[in-house]
Amino acid sequence: MKEQQAVVFSCQDVHVWVADREVVKGVSLAVAPGEVHAIMGPNGSGKSSLANALMGHPAYTLEGRIELAGQDVTALSPDQKARAGMFLAFQYPVAIPGVSVASFLRAALTAVRGREVPVREFRRELAARMDELEMDPAFAGRYLNDGFSGGEKKRLEILQLLMLRPRLALLDETDSGLDIDALKVVAAGINAAAREEVGMVLITHYQRLLDHVQPHVVHVFVNGRIVRSGGPELALELESRGYDWLAPQDGRV
Amino acid sequence: MASHPQLADIGSDYAQRYGFRDPEQYFLKAPKGLSHEVVEMISRLKGEPEWMRTFRHRALDTFLARPLPSWGNTELLSQIDFDQITYFVRATERQGESWDDVPADIKRTFDRLGIPEAERKFLAGVSAQYESEVVYHSVKEELTRQGVIFLDMDSGLREHEALVRQYFATVIPAEDNKFAALNTAVWSGGSFVYVPPGVEVAIPLQAYFRINAERMGQFERTLIVADEGAKVHYIEGCTAPVYSTHSLHSAVVELIARRGARIRYTTIQNWATNIYNLVTKRAVAYEDAVVEWVDGNIGSRLTMKYPSILLKGERAHGEVLSIAFAGPGQHQDAGAKAIHLAPNTSSKITSKSISRDTGRATYRGMVKVRHGAHGSRTAVQCDALLIGEKARTDTYPTMEIAEDDVRIEHEARVSRLGDEQLFYLRSRGISEDQARLMIVNGFIEPFVKELPMEYAVELNRLIALEMEGSVG
Numbered sequence: 001m002k003e004q005q006a007v008v009f010s011c012q013d014v015h016v017w018v019a020d021r022e023v024v025k026g027v028s029l030a031v032a033p034g035e036v037h038a039i040m041g042p043n044g045s046g047k048s049s050l051a052n053a054l055m056g057h058p059a060y061t062l063e064g065r066i067e068l069a070g071q072d073v074t075a076l077s078p079d080q081k082a083r084a085g086m087f088l089a090f091q092y093p094v095a096i097p098g099v100s101v102a103s104f105l106r107a108a109l110t111a112v113r114g115r116e117v118p119v120r121e122f123r124r125e126l127a128a129r130m131d132e133l134e135m136d137p138a139f140a141g142r143y144l145n146d147g148f149s150g151g152e153k154k155r156l157e158i159l160q161l162l163m164l165r166p167r168l169a170l171l172d173e174t175d176s177g178l179d180i181d182a183l184k185v186v187a188a189g190i191n192a193a194a195r196e197e198v199g200m201v202l203i204t205h206y207q208r209l210l211d212h213v214q215p216h217v218v219h220v221f222v223n224g225r226i227v228r229s230g231g232p233e234l235a236l237e238l239e240s241r242g243y244d245w246l247a248p249q250d251g252r253v
Numbered sequence: 254m255a256s257h258p259q260l261a262d263i264g265s266d267y268a269q270r271y272g273f274r275d276p277e278q279y280f281l282k283a284p285k286g287l288s289h290e291v292v293e294m295i296s297r298l299k300g301e302p303e304w305m306r307t308f309r310h311r312a313l314d315t316f317l318a319r320p321l322p323s324w325g326n327t328e329l330l331s332q333i334d335f336d337q338i339t340y341f342v343r344a345t346e347r348q349g350e351s352w353d354d355v356p357a358d359i360k361r362t363f364d365r366l367g368i369p370e371a372e373r374k375f376l377a378g379v380s381a382q383y384e385s386e387v388v389y390h391s392v393k394e395e396l397t398r399q400g401v402i403f404l405d406m407d408s409g410l411r412e413h414e415a416l417v418r419q420y421f422a423t424v425i426p427a428e429d430n431k432f433a434a435l436n437t438a439v440w441s442g443g444s445f446v447y448v449p450p451g452v453e454v455a456i457p458l459q460a461y462f463r464i465n466a467e468r469m470g471q472f473e474r475t476l477i478v479a480d481e482g483a484k485v486h487y488i489e490g491c492t493a494p495v496y497s498t499h500s501l502h503s504a505v506v507e508l509i510a511r512r513g514a515r516i517r518y519t520t521i522q523n524w525a526t527n528i529y530n531l532v533t534k535r536a537v538a539y540e541d542a543v544v545e546w547v548d549g550n551i552g553s554r555l556t557m558k559y560p561s562i563l564l565k566g567e568r569a570h571g572e573v574l575s576i577a578f579a580g581p582g583q584h585q586d587a588g589a590k591a592i593h594l595a596p597n598t599s600s601k602i603t604s605k606s607i608s609r610d611t612g613r614a615t616y617r618g619m620v621k622v623r624h625g626a627h628g629s630r631t632a633v634q635c636d637a638l639l640i641g642e643k644a645r646t647d648t649y650p651t652m653e654i655a656e657d658d659v660r661i662e663h664e665a666r667v668s669r670l671g672d673e674q675l676f677y678l679r680s681r682g683i684s685e686d687q688a689r690l691m692i693v694n695g696f697i698e699p700f701v702k703e704l705p706m707e708y709a710v711e712l713n714r715l716i717a718l719e720m721e722g723s724v725g
Contacts, residue, residue, distance in 0.1 A: 055680050058672060082682035090680075094673045098695025104678075107691065111682035143695070160681065 006032045007067075008199045009086075009168035014064035016046070016053040016224075023049040025224035027064075031168060031199040036190075038202045038210060038235060041221030042243045047203045048091055050221075051172045055088040056081055069167055083112055085167030087198075089157040089174050095145040101156065102126065102140040105163055112164050129162045132192070134185050150177035158189035161198070168199040175209035187212030207239040220246055267495065267552075267718065271366070272525055274494035275358050277466050279384070283341040285468065289313060292438050295341050299407055299441075302414060312427035312437035319431040322557075325586050325617075329555045333529060338470040338501055340439045342384035348405070349389045359383050366492065368461050375707060378403045380460040382473060385441040396454060402447040403458055406474045409445025416447060420478055424507035424535050424563070432531045436472045436505040443473030443504065448483035448514075457486040457519075457705060462502075464493040464528070470501040477507070479514035479542075488519040488708065492552070495525045499554065502528055508536035510544050512566060517545040521708060523715060524552035526583055532558040540566030540595075547703050548575040550585050551715050559617060561590035564598035564626075571600045576700045579612030579644075580719050588617035588649075593626040593659075602633045605697055608644035609719070619651045622659050632662040638696050640670045640689070690720050 009031040016024035023046040031037055041047050053060035056078035066074045068084050076084065096104070105126065109117050126140060133155050145153055154174055161169055171190070175183060190213050194200055202209065210218075210232070218234040219226045220243070227246050228234065281298070283291050292313050296306040321330050349355040352369050363369060363381055372379040378392035380403070387405035396403065402413060410417045427437035444460050464471050479485050493500060502524060510516045516536065524530055530553040536544040546560035562571030577585035591600035606614030616635045637646035648665050670692055678688035693716055694701070701709045 055676075057676050077685070078676060078679040079682050079684050079688075082680055088680050090677065094671070094677050096674055096677070096692060096695050098698030099691055104681075104691070107683055107687070108678075108681035111684070111687075164681065 008033045008069055010067045011054065012065045014050070014054070014062060014066070016049050016063075017061040018049065018059065023224055024053065027226055029201065029219075031201060033167070033197040033199055034194050035217070036194050036200045036202065036213060036215045037217045037219065038204060038215040039219045039221050039226075040204055040235060040238055043205065045221050046224040047221050048172050051088060051170045051201075051203055054170060055086060079111070082164075082166070083114070087161060087164055087166035087169040089154075089161060089169065089171040091173040091176065093145045093153045093157060095143070095147070097143050097146045099144045100141055101144055104144050105140075105160065108160065109163060112166075125163065129159055132162070133159055133189055135159065151179065151182040154178055154186055155182065158186050161193050162189055165193070165196060166198060169193060169201070171200065171202045173203060173205060175204055175206060183209065184212060207235055210235045222246055267525065271492035271523065272495035273362075273365070274496075275362060275465050279342050279344050279466075280346050281343040282466075283339060285339045286336045287313070287316075287338070287340055287439070291340050295439060295441060298341075298343070299410075301410065304418065305410065308422070308427070309438050309440075312434045313439075315427050316431055316434035316438055319434060321431060325557050325615075326555050326584050329529070329584065333499070333501060337468050339466060339468060340470050340472070341441060342466055342469065343386055344383045344465075345386075345388050348387055348408075350391060352389060355381075355389050359388055362463060362465070363389070363461070366461070366463070371459070371707065375456060375705065376459050377454055377456045378458040380405055380444055380458075382442045382460065382462045382471075384464065384466060384469060385471065387442050392458075399452045400449040401452060401454060402445065404445050406443040406445045406476065407441065409476070413445070413447070416478075417445060417476065420476055420507070420509055422507070424509065424537050425505050425533050430533060432503045433505055433533045436474060436503050436533070439470070440472045440474035440505065442471075443475040443506075444477070444487070445475070446477040446485060446487060448479045448485045450480040450511075451482045453484040454486065457488045459488045459490070462489065462491040464491075464500055464502065464524075466500075467496045468498050468500060470503065473504045475504065475506040476509075477516060477518070478509045479511060479516050481511045482513040483511070484515040486517045486519070488521075488705075490521045490523065492523050493525040493528055496527050498527065500528050502530045502532070502553075504532045504534075506532070506534040508544060510536065510538045510542035510569075512540045513542060514539075515543045517547065518560075519547040519704065519708070520549060521712060521715075522548075522550045522552055522556065526552060526554050526580070528553045530556040530558065532556075534558065534560040535563065536561065536571070537563045537565050538569035538571055541568050542566060543570045543572075545572045545574070546589070547700070548573065548587070549700065549712060550575070550577040550587055551712075551719065553583065553585075555584045555586065557586045559588040559590055559619075561592070562600065563592045563594060564600065564629075565594050567595045567597055569595060569598045571598075573602045573604075574700055574703055575604050576697050577604075577606040577614050578716065578719055579606065579608045579614045581610040581612060584613045584615070586615040586617060588615075588619075590619040591621075591631060593620075593622040593629040593631070595626055597628040598626060599630040601631070603699065604635045605638075605700060606636070606646060607638045607640065607693060607696065608646050609640040611643050613645040613647075615646070616648045616650070616665075618649070619653075620661075621653045622656050624655045627656045627658050629656065630660040633664070634662075635665040636696070637667045638670060638693070639667065640693075686720075690717055693720060
């Protein structure tokens with residue numbers, strides 16, 4: 001794959017528990033800047049648990065080691081991880097009534113950049129990014145995810161990705177619930193982030209996002225493990241054959 | 254939020270900012286305890302007309318005859334020792350008309366609370382009450398020229414006796430409840446506001462209430478009359494030093510909105526957590542009048558307060574928008590009442606409460622639609638936010654509807670400040686403290702946006718203080 005120093009994010013032998021149940025059973029990844037990894041697998045295989053646990057969700061217990069830009073971030077809190085350059089696009093973003101998209105984004109940007117972002121600069125940047133994602137400017141004044149459609153929520157996640165420009169983004173089923181037009185916009189956003197050297201891990205159930213985003217590496221994830229890794233052709237093979245043919249090989253790669 | 258420049262100086266707490274106390278060097282202080290002698294003394298000192306003196310004595314009899322309420326927080330109520338309270342304190346010999354007239358130590362208190370500055374910046378009139386009486390009072394000349402009366406209640410009675418007598422205790426009779434009777438017996442201070450027909454008071458009038466002495470009882474009495482087509486916004490704020498003993502604040506506020514008038518009454522209650530705040534507030538709205546209670550309860554040990562609106566004229570509209578913040582050991586028992594007495598009247602009650610740690614918030618509300626009030630509409634919405642496992646909230650909504658063609662909406666929601674919301678914000682780099690504050694501020698946003706800018710900033714700052722150390 002890549003040379004050691006080109007890796008921006010890696011995890012080694014990550015295990016994840018929800019209460020007493022082990023849902024991720026030893027996963028290792030190494031992602032270079034601008035590199036797109038797709039993790040594909042059936043529902044309930046533990047993909048979302050992996051993404052949430054990597055970001056530090058308190059409901060999960062994680063063992064293993066996570067490195068970001070050469071720094072061990074395993075024990076950091078979610079906000080510390082975000083400030084170090086990690087990002088998670090949520091499958092089901094929660095609503096926070098009373099907090100506008102703009103004020104939330106400005107607070108997040110201030111936290112991640114470690115300095116107050118001047119209002120004018122912020123507005124300009126926000127307007128440009130929203131335009132890229134074909135979002136109505138009035139959107140910035142709405143309350144965060146409150147009464148948003150599925151497509152609006154996903155666009156907002158991508159807007160945050162582009163504004164916060166992390167080193168590594170985990171995208172959890174960002175393609176689900178989108179019509180074809182929205183899917184194209186979201187895919188364009190993901191490609192733009194990759195061009196800006198963000199390392200990407202796309203967690204997805206379907207091939208269809210990969211028609212618009214070309215992954216460098218595809219991992220097949222079944223029952224808490226990566227059972228096979230390969231190039232983009234692996235995604236096409238999954239599309240035609242499903243996951244069943246991989247199930248008997250359940251084991252570590 | 255951290256990005257709010259006005260909030261940058263967060264870090265002081267109640268004790269430093271509001272909880273300081275002055276030495277008790279008073280001009281005059283009644284002996285503690287409640288009796289006809291004390292009532293007589295108050296009335297004589299104020300040189301009141303006979304009818305008011307008689308009124309007070311009768312009210313005291315009512316107070317003594319009435320049992321404590323058998324509902325609400327009866328345990329805390331029963332701890333009030335009425336014999337240990339001082340019912341009247343005259344802090345200074347005369348009222349100031351400029352801040353220079355106010356005794357230096359009292360002026361320093363109000364300086365620390367930012368009142369003179371607020372007056373200069375954005376108020377049409379100010380009244381500052383220290384213990385039992387108003388020590389400073391001013392109103393913009395322009396308002397006086399328009400015939401607007403804004404006085405402390407004692408002066409109001411002296412200078413406009415006929416007007417006061419016409420309305421005093423007509424909305425809340427002394428017999429209404431035990432604490433209304435107590436207030437009527439020993440009332441002192443508060444505001445008297447009269448706005449003549451068609452006059453609009455564009456910027457707010459403010460009253461500020463300060464209790465300084467220990468085991469003190471403050472019983473201000475406020476009466477606001479907006480004559481036909483008049484418009485007024487009145488704001489009150491309150492603080493007190495922190496003592497280990499309890500003090501009592503028991504106000505009576507009566508609003509009268511004549512035909513087509515509009516009154517908004519905003520309260521930011523931030524008493525120290527040793528204060529019992531037992532207040533009766535009620536408004537009458539005549540034909541096409543609008544009355545709005547905007548009621549924020551942050552402080553006090555126990556608050557029991559249910560701003561009410563009697564919708565007496567056709568198409569009258571009433572709103573109660575309230576938030577309550579119950580921190581550790583506090584009980585905010587608050588709510589609203591809307592009584593529809595005329596056809597096509599409407600009311601809207603929005604109650605938001607936050608309970609943190611051992612804090613307890615109760616919503617107690619009543620909506621009545623009486624016979625003949627056909628075509629009326631009412632919407633009640635109660636949202637409670639719980640922070641921590643021990644936090645508690647209860648809702649007691651009552652509805653009595655005597656007509657068929659009315660529209661009734663009721664919504665109640667309880668949520669817990671959730672891990673998922675926190676995780677979402679934290680995954681964007683926002684610290685846990687700031688994330689909690691954002692969620693809470695978002696929750697009260699519908700309330701805050703109804704406040705004038707300066708109060709919105711102040712309220713956000715208070716909430717930030719209340720939320721400090723709420724983690725873990």
